[in-house]
Amino acid sequence: MSDAAPLHRRHRSVLPDWLALYYADPIELTHGEGRHVWDSEGRRYLDFFGGILTTMTAHALPEVTKAVAEQAGRILHTSTLYLNRSMVELAERIARLSHIPDARVFFTTSGTEANDTALLLATTYRRSNQILAMRNSYHGRSFSTVGITGNRSWSPTSLSPLQTLYVHGGVRTKGPFAQLDDQEFTDACVADLRDLLGQTRGQVAALIAEPVQGVGGFTSPPDGLYAAFREVLAAEGILWIADEVQTGWGRTGEHFWGWQAHAQHGPPDIVTFAKGIGNGASIGGVIARAEVMNCLDANSISTFGGSPVTMAAGLANLSYLLENDLQGNARRVGGLLLERLRAVAAPLAGVVEVRGRGLMIGVELESPQAATAVLEAARARGLLIGKGGLRGDVLRIAPPLSLSVTEAEEGATILAEALREVLNCD
The missing domain is CATH 3.90.1150.10 (Aspartate Aminotransferase, domain 1)
Structure with a gap:
C-alpha cells in the first residue's frame, strides 16, 4: 500500500x-x-x-516565490473596491501585449471565470444570447461555459442560458472536411459558417474559439482559418473571443498569443487568459477594447480577482518569461x-x-x-x-x-x- x-x-x-x-x-x-x-x-x-x-x-521559481512571500508579508487581500498598484501595473503590461486598441483588462481567479465574463460582455454588448463555438472545444466548468463546450466528456448537462451553435474547423484531421487540403478545408469551413449564419434568427453575439484546443487534444485548424472567419463575422458585427487560457504567453513558440496565427485582420475583440500567467497562482482575466468592456450598466467587482498576492506573482512571472525569452x-x-x-x-x-x-x-x-x-x-x-x-x-x-x-x-x-x-x- x-x-x-x-x-x-x-x-x-x-x-x-x-x-x-x-x-x-x-x-x-x-x-x-x-x-x-x-x-x-x-x-x-x-x-x-x-x-x-x-x-x-x-x-x-525564485523570482515568483520571493514576490509572493514579500507581498504576503505586507497584505494578503484588499478586493477591487480599493486601488491596487500591482493590479494596475500588470493590467498595463497585458494591455500593451494584447495588441487590442484602447484595451481594458479585468482580472478573475480562473479561466472558467474569464470565459464566463467574456460571454457576459459579448451577450450584453450584442443584446443576444446566441454564441458560436467550435466542435470539440472546452471552455470551463461553470453553467455558461459548459453550455458552449463541444466535448461531451466535459459537458454534464444540456441546459444552458445560451443558444450555442457549433462550427466546423477546430479539428483538422476529422470530420467531413478532413480529406481536403488546407485551403480547401478553410474554404469549406467558411462556407459552412456562412450557411449557419444564414439559418439563425436574430444577431449572433460572438464566436469563441481556442486557437489550439487544449482539453480537445491539442488540435488546431490551418493557420488563417479564424482570420477567414473574422471577415465573415465582422461584416455582421459578431465579436471574436479568443480563448487563450492554454495557448497564451508564448507556449506555442511561434507567437506570443495563439490568435496571432490568424492575425490577418487584427486582434480579436476579446481575449481570455489564465493558467500560465500566474505560474500556479490563481489568475485569470479578460482583455477587450474599452467599448466592449464598458458595456455593462450595473456595478461589478471581483472579490479575489486581482488580489495583491496573485498580481505580485503574475508581474514577477511575466517579467521572467519575457526577459528570458521563454x-x-x-x-x-x-x-x-x-x-x-x-x-x-x-x-x-x-x-x-x-x-x-x-x-x-x-x-x-x-x-x-x-x-x-x-x-x-x-x-x-x-x-x-x-x-x-x-x-x-x-x-x-x-x-x-x-x-x-x-x-x-x-x-x-x-x-x-x-x-x-x-x-x-x-
Whole structure:
C-alpha cells in the first residue's frame, strides 16, 4: 500500500465522485523545483504537464516565490473596491501585449471565470444570447461555459442560458472536411459558417474559439482559418473571443498569443487568459477594447480577482518569461521534442498522429485505454503527462517553457519506452 492510499480514501469520502484523479493509485505531489516534482513517497518525476499547463515557467521559481512571500508579508487581500498598484501595473503590461486598441483588462481567479465574463460582455454588448463555438472545444466548468463546450466528456448537462451553435474547423484531421487540403478545408469551413449564419434568427453575439484546443487534444485548424472567419463575422458585427487560457504567453513558440496565427485582420475583440500567467497562482482575466468592456450598466467587482498576492506573482512571472525569452525556448526545444516524438511514433501502429506547436504537443492513440495505459507506464518511469481528446485518446505534453534540451530528450526517451510497452512493440 502506498503512503498516498489513506489520503485517497479520505479524498473519496468527502469530495465528489466526478472530481477526476489521474492513475489507478493516485499520487500526492509535495514539492517541485525547475521541471521536476516529488511525491509524498519521495519519488522524483519529470513534469511534462505542469498542473494542466499552469506551471508555465518553472516550479519554485525564485523570482515568483520571493514576490509572493514579500507581498504576503505586507497584505494578503484588499478586493477591487480599493486601488491596487500591482493590479494596475500588470493590467498595463497585458494591455500593451494584447495588441487590442484602447484595451481594458479585468482580472478573475480562473479561466472558467474569464470565459464566463467574456460571454457576459459579448451577450450584453450584442443584446443576444446566441454564441458560436467550435466542435470539440472546452471552455470551463461553470453553467455558461459548459453550455458552449463541444466535448461531451466535459459537458454534464444540456441546459444552458445560451443558444450555442457549433462550427466546423477546430479539428483538422476529422470530420467531413478532413480529406481536403488546407485551403480547401478553410474554404469549406467558411462556407459552412456562412450557411449557419444564414439559418439563425436574430444577431449572433460572438464566436469563441481556442486557437489550439487544449482539453480537445491539442488540435488546431490551418493557420488563417479564424482570420477567414473574422471577415465573415465582422461584416455582421459578431465579436471574436479568443480563448487563450492554454495557448497564451508564448507556449506555442511561434507567437506570443495563439490568435496571432490568424492575425490577418487584427486582434480579436476579446481575449481570455489564465493558467500560465500566474505560474500556479490563481489568475485569470479578460482583455477587450474599452467599448466592449464598458458595456455593462450595473456595478461589478471581483472579490479575489486581482488580489495583491496573485498580481505580485503574475508581474514577477511575466517579467521572467519575457526577459528570458521563454517563447523562443518553447519554439526551439518544442521543435526538437516534436521531431523526436514523431520519429519515435513512426514505426508504432497504435499511434494515429503526433501534432503540436512549441511546448504544446499531442500524441493521439487508437484507443482511450491505450492512452490511460501509457499515462501509467510513463508515471512508473518517472514522467508525468496529461490526457485529453474527445474520447480521452490523446496524450497531452506541455512542460514548463524553461525545459532544457537534455530534459526534452529524457522525456522523449521515457515516453518512447512507455509507448512501446503498451503498444507491444520491441
